Amino acid sequence: MDTFSYVLSEYASLSKTDPFGTWLLFENTDLSNAAVQKLRQEGPILPDHITTVKGLAKSILHTLSPAARIIDPEEQHLLFARIGADVWGKKRIADTQTENLVNLFITLKTNKLILPAGEEKFNSIREIFRRYEQFCTENDCCDSILAIERAAGIAGEMDISTVLCYKLYKPTPLAGDLLSSLPGKITTLPPESGELASLPPVCSEVSQYCDAVTELSSALDAIASLIESGVSPKEIALLTPSLPMALPLLDELVPDFSFLLDGTRHTLRFTAGEDIPIENLPPVRSALAWLAAAAFDCRIDDLKIIIESPCFSRKKDRLTAGRLEKAGIITKTEKGRAAWRILAARLAPSRRNEIEKEYDAGFQNDLDQLITRLDKNLVRNAPLADHCAALKTDLADLGWTVLPMKPQDEAARHAFLRLLGKLGQSSLADRRYSIREFYAILCRFCEKTTRISYPESENAFFAGDLRSVAGTKIPYVFITGLSSDLLPRIEASIPLLNAQETARIQPDRIQNLFDASRYYFHSAVCTAEKQLFLSCAASDGSKNLTPSPYLTRLADPIQKSREFLSHSLTGNQTRAGELLAAGRGGECAALFGIPSLKTAAEIIGIETVDRTGEPGIYDANFSADELAETFDAVYTEKTEFAPTVLERYRECPFKWYLTDHLHLENPADFSAERIIVGTVMHKAMERFFREFKRPLTEENRESAVSFLKEIVKAEFDERNIKTPSWLAMQNGYLGEGDLESSIEKIIGLEIGFYNEGYRTLDEWLERTVTAKIINEQFTVSGRVDRVMINERTREFMVVDYKTGKVKTHKELVEGKALQIPLYTEAVSQETGSPAKPGTYLYLSDDDAADKNPYFIGKKQADAEEIRDLAFETCREIREQMKNGQCAPSSADECPDEYCPYKRVCRFAAFREEKA
Ligand code: SF4
Structure with a gap:
C-alpha cells in the first residue's frame, strides 16, 4: 500500500471511533480534495476535518471564537487600499501598490519576519500594518493568515485527540506554531528525503x-x-x-x-x-460592460458587448453591434452619450434614400432607450453597498439573473452575485467610491480572487x-x-x-x-x-x-519532431488535406472531422500542405464546382466594392477569398503591432490637420513638430502596449538623441506641400468617396486618407498614408495599385476639379517620404491611362469573383511576406508538412 492510501485508511479507522477528535492535514487543497473524494467512496466523513493548516485554523476559530469573522481577500485588499491611502496622505493608491502591501504582510506574517530595523522608508509600511491589525482586533475579524496566528494562541482548548500530518514539506514558522500548540497525538508522515539519482524505470x-x-x-x-x-x-x-x-x-x-x-x-x-477566474466568462463580461458603459460615457466597445450579449433579454432588432460599429466609423464616434443621441442626424448626409433614414430613426430610438436605461439606477458616486445594489437591480431587470445558461456560465453568474453580496456587506460598505473606482474594484476581483472550479467530470x-x-x-x-x-x-x-x-x-x-x-x-x-x-x-x-x-x-x-496527431480534429483535417491533395482521397475513410469535400474546402485548416495534380477545388478554384453558382449570385448582386478589397484580390485572390469572402478571422496575427502603428499614425495625421490651425511655414516648423509629437505620443500611450518593439517604434517617431525623427521629416514634407500651395480642409480628411465605373453597373467606394487642394491652381491631390510597404510605379502601371487612381477618379467625379497624380506618404518610424507611384525619376505615367487600366482591372476582378477564381496568383512567389494567412495558405513555399 502506498503512503497516501495508508494515511487515508489510518484516518478512516481512527475516525470510526472518534470522528470529531481526528484530523488529517495536507499541505494543499488539491491533496485534501483528492483525499476527501477517495474517503467519501468508503463511507460518511467530516470533510472539514480533512484539510490544510489554514482550514484547521478556521475550524479552531469557528469552534472556540465563533463571533470572530474571517475576512475575504477582497475585503482585505480594500482595507489595505484605504489604510495605505490614509497613511500616505493620498486620495487613492495604485492597485499594484496595494497588492504588494498585502503580499508583504502575508510573507512577513507566515515567516515570522520583521521589516529591516532602522530603515526610515519602512516606517509608513509598519504604520499601515499596525492600523490593519488594530482594525482586525477592534472588529473581531481576521484574514486567513492572522487566523493561523490567533488559532495558535487558543488551539490548546480544542478537543483534538489525533492529528495526522501527511508529508508537510517544510511548514512555515507560523504554521509550525499552530501545529506545535495542538493538543492530542500528532502523527507526522515526513516527506521523502534525498534526491533522485536517476529516473524511475516507469x-x-x-x-x-x-x-x-x-x-x-x-x-x-x-x-x-x-x-x-x-x-x-x-x-x-x-x-x-x-x-x-x-x-x-x-x-x-x-x-x-x-x-x-x-x-x-x-x-x-x-x-x-x-x-478559473470569472473575468472573461460571458455573463461577467456582459455585466462589467454594462457598468463600464455607464462609467466611461458609453464607449463603443462596451455598447457592442451589451447589444450582442446573450445574457441580457433585450429586444435586438434594429440596434445591432455591426450597425453601431458602421455608424461609429461614418460619424467618427467612439464614445459619448451626447454624440450617440444625435447619431441619426449625423448620419443623414451620407444617406441616399428615405428607407435608410427611416431605419436610422428606429435605430436611434433603440439606442436612446439603451442609454436612458443605463443611467436609470447607476450613479456616479455612492457608497459601495449602493453601487452593488444598483448593479444587482439592473442585472435583475435585464434578465441577467434568470436567463438559462450553460453550467460554467451559471457558476460564474453565481460567483459574481456572491461577490456583489460580499462587497455590499463588507466593512467598507459605507465608504464612497466613484463608479469608475467601483468598476476597477470589480474587474480586479473578477480577475484575481473570484474564481470557479473546473467542471467535475468522470x-x-x-x-x-x-x-x-x-x-x-x-x-x-x-x-x-x-x-x-x-x-x-x-x-x-x-x-x-x-x-x-x-x-x-x-x-x-x-x-x-x-x-x-x-x-x-x-x-x-x-x-x-x-x-x-x-x-x-x-x-x-x-x-x-x-x-x-x-x-x-x-x-x-x-x-521529437511534429507528428500526425491522430486524435486531433485539426490534425485529421490536415491529414485529409494531404491525402486529397495527393489524389489519395480514398484513404480519408479512417479520418474524422471531414464531412464532405465542400465542407473541407470551407475549412481552410486543411489547406496547409503541398499538393500535386490537376487544379480544382483544393486550389480554391471553384469555377467548375457547384459553389460557382454561389459566387456568381453573390458578386452579380453586389454593386459596391471597396478599393482596398479589389486591391487585395488583385494582390492575391486567395487572401481575398479568406478575408473578404469567407470572413475568416486572422489565424495568427503576428504582425499586430505593425498593424496598430498604422492606425495610430492615420489617427495622428488626421488629428494634426484638424487641430493645428496655423500655416505650415518654416516659421511654424518647430511648433508643428512638437504639436504632432504630442499627438503621436498620446496615441501611442493610449494603446497601453509596453513591449520593447513598440517603445522602439515610438522612439523612432518621436526621436532620440540628435538624429532627425520621423515626425520632423513628416513636417518637412508638409511644409513643402504648403509652399506649393496645397491646403488640407477638414471635410477632406478621412472622407468616404465613390466612383462609378464607366459603362458598368457598379461603383467603388472607400475612405480616402486625405485630399489636398491647391489654392492657386484649384487642382487636388489624393494622399494615402502608408506605415509599411508602398506600392511601386511598376505595380501602378500593371494595375496592382488601385486605391490612388480610384480615389482620384472618385474625387474628380464628385468635384469636377482637375487632378494631380495622387501620392503615398510613407510614414515609418525611421523615415518619412513622398513616394508618388506615378513618377519614375522625372517621368510621369499618363494619369488617364492609369485610370482606364484601373477601371479595366475592376471589371476583370468582378468577373473573376463571379467565376469563383480564388487561387493564389502565383505558385512560386507570395506577394505579401507579412500575410497573416501563411499557415493556412495553398502557396507551396509555406506548406511544411508532407503526406
Ligand atoms: S500567404 Fe501569400 S499566397 Fe498565401 S494567401 Fe497570403 S498573400 Fe496569398
Whole structure:
C-alpha cells in the first residue's frame, strides 16, 4: 500500500471511533480534495476535518471564537487600499501598490519576519500594518493568515485527540506554531528525503519538442490514446511547473482532441487544480460592460458587448453591434452619450434614400432607450453597498439573473452575485467610491480572487502543478513545461523590498526556493506508477528555451519532431488535406472531422500542405464546382466594392477569398503591432490637420513638430502596449538623441506641400468617396486618407498614408495599385476639379517620404491611362469573383511576406508538412 492510501485508511479507522477528535492535514487543497473524494467512496466523513493548516485554523476559530469573522481577500485588499491611502496622505493608491502591501504582510506574517530595523522608508509600511491589525482586533475579524496566528494562541482548548500530518514539506514558522500548540497525538508522515539519482524505470520518454503548442498537443494525443486503450481518465495526470501559464493553452487545445470508445467519439476533458477566474466568462463580461458603459460615457466597445450579449433579454432588432460599429466609423464616434443621441442626424448626409433614414430613426430610438436605461439606477458616486445594489437591480431587470445558461456560465453568474453580496456587506460598505473606482474594484476581483472550479467530470483527466500531487500515486503521469525558465522559478526578493533587504531578513530564502523546486519536481516524478512522460519545449513562441537543469541532471531529452496527431480534429483535417491533395482521397475513410469535400474546402485548416495534380477545388478554384453558382449570385448582386478589397484580390485572390469572402478571422496575427502603428499614425495625421490651425511655414516648423509629437505620443500611450518593439517604434517617431525623427521629416514634407500651395480642409480628411465605373453597373467606394487642394491652381491631390510597404510605379502601371487612381477618379467625379497624380506618404518610424507611384525619376505615367487600366482591372476582378477564381496568383512567389494567412495558405513555399 502506498503512503497516501495508508494515511487515508489510518484516518478512516481512527475516525470510526472518534470522528470529531481526528484530523488529517495536507499541505494543499488539491491533496485534501483528492483525499476527501477517495474517503467519501468508503463511507460518511467530516470533510472539514480533512484539510490544510489554514482550514484547521478556521475550524479552531469557528469552534472556540465563533463571533470572530474571517475576512475575504477582497475585503482585505480594500482595507489595505484605504489604510495605505490614509497613511500616505493620498486620495487613492495604485492597485499594484496595494497588492504588494498585502503580499508583504502575508510573507512577513507566515515567516515570522520583521521589516529591516532602522530603515526610515519602512516606517509608513509598519504604520499601515499596525492600523490593519488594530482594525482586525477592534472588529473581531481576521484574514486567513492572522487566523493561523490567533488559532495558535487558543488551539490548546480544542478537543483534538489525533492529528495526522501527511508529508508537510517544510511548514512555515507560523504554521509550525499552530501545529506545535495542538493538543492530542500528532502523527507526522515526513516527506521523502534525498534526491533522485536517476529516473524511475516507469519513465517511458524524455522529449524536447520544437514549441510549447507541439509539446502540449503531443501529450494530449498520447492521453487520448491511453483512454482509447481502456485507461480511465481518472488515472491520468498532466503536470507542469506553472499551471496558470499552461491553462490558457490547455483550454484552447484540449477541445480539439477526442477519443473513440465503443464506437462513439468523446471530446477530451480535463479538470484543474487551479480555479478559473470569472473575468472573461460571458455573463461577467456582459455585466462589467454594462457598468463600464455607464462609467466611461458609453464607449463603443462596451455598447457592442451589451447589444450582442446573450445574457441580457433585450429586444435586438434594429440596434445591432455591426450597425453601431458602421455608424461609429461614418460619424467618427467612439464614445459619448451626447454624440450617440444625435447619431441619426449625423448620419443623414451620407444617406441616399428615405428607407435608410427611416431605419436610422428606429435605430436611434433603440439606442436612446439603451442609454436612458443605463443611467436609470447607476450613479456616479455612492457608497459601495449602493453601487452593488444598483448593479444587482439592473442585472435583475435585464434578465441577467434568470436567463438559462450553460453550467460554467451559471457558476460564474453565481460567483459574481456572491461577490456583489460580499462587497455590499463588507466593512467598507459605507465608504464612497466613484463608479469608475467601483468598476476597477470589480474587474480586479473578477480577475484575481473570484474564481470557479473546473467542471467535475468522470471523463476528465487531471491537470495540476508539481505540488498538487506531491506524495500521491497516479498510474500515468505527463510532466510538461520542464524548461529552465520555469524550473526552478526563483523570486529573489519579497515585495517592496530589494534583494539586499530581503537577504537581510530572510537569508535562506533563495536556497529554500531552490530546495522546494527540486523537491516538488522529484516528488512529481515519483508519483507515476505505470508510465511517466517528461517533456520540454525549445521555444515558447517568442523566445528560445533550454531544458531545466533538474531534468538534464537525470536525462538528456530526445528531440521529437511534429507528428500526425491522430486524435486531433485539426490534425485529421490536415491529414485529409494531404491525402486529397495527393489524389489519395480514398484513404480519408479512417479520418474524422471531414464531412464532405465542400465542407473541407470551407475549412481552410486543411489547406496547409503541398499538393500535386490537376487544379480544382483544393486550389480554391471553384469555377467548375457547384459553389460557382454561389459566387456568381453573390458578386452579380453586389454593386459596391471597396478599393482596398479589389486591391487585395488583385494582390492575391486567395487572401481575398479568406478575408473578404469567407470572413475568416486572422489565424495568427503576428504582425499586430505593425498593424496598430498604422492606425495610430492615420489617427495622428488626421488629428494634426484638424487641430493645428496655423500655416505650415518654416516659421511654424518647430511648433508643428512638437504639436504632432504630442499627438503621436498620446496615441501611442493610449494603446497601453509596453513591449520593447513598440517603445522602439515610438522612439523612432518621436526621436532620440540628435538624429532627425520621423515626425520632423513628416513636417518637412508638409511644409513643402504648403509652399506649393496645397491646403488640407477638414471635410477632406478621412472622407468616404465613390466612383462609378464607366459603362458598368457598379461603383467603388472607400475612405480616402486625405485630399489636398491647391489654392492657386484649384487642382487636388489624393494622399494615402502608408506605415509599411508602398506600392511601386511598376505595380501602378500593371494595375496592382488601385486605391490612388480610384480615389482620384472618385474625387474628380464628385468635384469636377482637375487632378494631380495622387501620392503615398510613407510614414515609418525611421523615415518619412513622398513616394508618388506615378513618377519614375522625372517621368510621369499618363494619369488617364492609369485610370482606364484601373477601371479595366475592376471589371476583370468582378468577373473573376463571379467565376469563383480564388487561387493564389502565383505558385512560386507570395506577394505579401507579412500575410497573416501563411499557415493556412495553398502557396507551396509555406506548406511544411508532407503526406
Ligand atoms: S500567404 Fe501569400 S499566397 Fe498565401 S494567401 Fe497570403 S498573400 Fe496569398
